[in-house]
Amino acid sequence: MSVTIDSKKDVTVEREDQEKINKFSRLNMKCTELIEDKKQMQQDLDALEDAELAIEEAFGEDGTLKVFMGEIMFDCYEDEAEIHHMRMMEEKKEKMDEVQDQIDDVEKEMKTLKAELYAKFGKAINLEKE
Amino acid sequence: MSEEEKKQVPKEGEIPLTSEGNNARKIPKCEFIEDVETFIEKYKAKETLEAMNELYRKYQFMESQLIAGKKNLKIKLPEIKKTIDMVKLLKEKHEDEVERFNTNFLISDNIWARAEINNSSGKVGLWLGANVMVEQSYDEALALLEKNNFNASKKLESTNEDLDYIKDQITTMEVNMARVYNQNVVNTKKKGGEQATA
Numbered sequence: 001m002s003v004t005i006d007s008k009k010d011v012t013v014e015r016e017d018q019e020k021i022n023k024f025s026r027l028n029m030k031c032t033e034l035i036e037d038k039k040q041m042q043q044d045l046d047a048l049e050d051a052e053l054a055i056e057e058a059f060g061e062d063g064t065l066k067v068f069m070g071e072i073m074f075d076c077y078e079d080e081a082e083i084h085h086m087r088m089m090e091e092k093k094e095k096m097d098e099v100q101d102q103i104d105d106v107e108k109e110m111k112t113l114k115a116e117l118y119a120k121f122g123k124a125i126n127l128e129k130e
Numbered sequence: 131m132s133e134e135e136k137k138q139v140p141k142e143g144e145i146p147l148t149s150e151g152n153n154a155r156k157i158p159k160c161e162f163i164e165d166v167e168t169f170i171e172k173y174k175a176k177e178t179l180e181a182m183n184e185l186y187r188k189y190q191f192m193e194s195q196l197i198a199g200k201k202n203l204k205i206k207l208p209e210i211k212k213t214i215d216m217v218k219l220l221k222e223k224h225e226d227e228v229e230r231f232n233t234n235f236l237i238s239d240n241i242w243a244r245a246e247i248n249n250s251s252g253k254v255g256l257w258l259g260a261n262v263m264v265e266q267s268y269d270e271a272l273a274l275l276e277k278n279n280f281n282a283s284k285k286l287e288s289t290n291e292d293l294d295y296i297k298d299q300i301t302t303m304e305v306n307m308a309r310v311y312n313q314n315v316v317n318t319k320k321k322g323g324e325q326a327t328a
Contacts, residue, residue, distance in 0.1 A: 018162045018305055025301040026294050066234060070216040073234040073242070 024113045031106045041096045145173045145181045160299040163306050166313040175314035186303050193296045203286045210279045221268040224249050
């Protein structure tokens with residue numbers, strides 16, 4: 001994002017406006033980061049969902065599966081694998097909801113600031129993502 | 131001259147763009163210029179812009195350093211988490227009295243080898259760095275790892291705070307620069323206009 005002030009039109013930037021611009025800029029930075037975090041989490045979650053299918057498919061073969069953890073894979077029984085898998089799913093989902101909530105909060109605040117700043121500066125300020 | 135006035139008069143050649151920062155890292159605070167017109171009358175637009183550019187670059191450098199530090203932490207945290215998970219697994223297996231279990235180890239890219247883990251001892255070796263590894267019980271290892279995890283999270287938090295602060299200064303500086311630049315354009319035009327009518 002860029003904050004560009006083009007003051008051909010006669011608007012003066014007050015300290016109060018500066019603070020709003022700063023806050024907006026900070027929120028914008030945070031928002032970008034959160035969205036990236038969420039993307040990563042979504043990927044992890046997709047992988048976990050694939051794993052769920054894989055566990056089901058392997059059901060009843062020889063009863064053992066390999067579970068990847070840290071840097072190794074270890075042998076374990078289906079029910080163990082299922083428990084492990086469920087635990088990971090829950091953890092990820094919980095974290096993702098947390099991030100989503102944060103994104104919602106940040107976006108809401110940004111919207112208010114944007115409205116205020118555009119109301120004052122109109123086209124003289126650019127708050128859009130590049 | 132009163133105390134107040136003394137403070138406002140800068141040393142020769144110094145433009146009061148920043149003031150002492152009261153944050154943990156003593157990063158100077160970028161001052162908001164209240165009245166651009168009088169400011170550049172006093173300090174001259176060209177010199178002001180030059181000084182601003184230099185400060186701006188410094189802020190950006192600090193920002194890039196902080197971002198790099200943050201990236202490191204964001205890699206480190208999951209690694210600690212992974213280790214914690216692993217020790218927890220060993221502990222669980224040990225408590226269930228599974229003394230041996232089979233694993234596949236990555237020994238080189240895409241090459242895995244079977245290995246049987248014997249965890250009857252109830253101990254685990256933790257790599258401390260500097261070529262030192264210490265054998266500890268699972269609980270001791272977990273306590274240490276949790277502590278590391280906590281410290282790294284704290285560090286990430288403080289890095290985020292610093293980044294927020296720096297971002298504020300950068301934005302203030304950007305807006306200041308734009309305002310000084312614009313005011314200068316207006317002034318130059320006005321001057322040109324006056325000369326033309328004269």
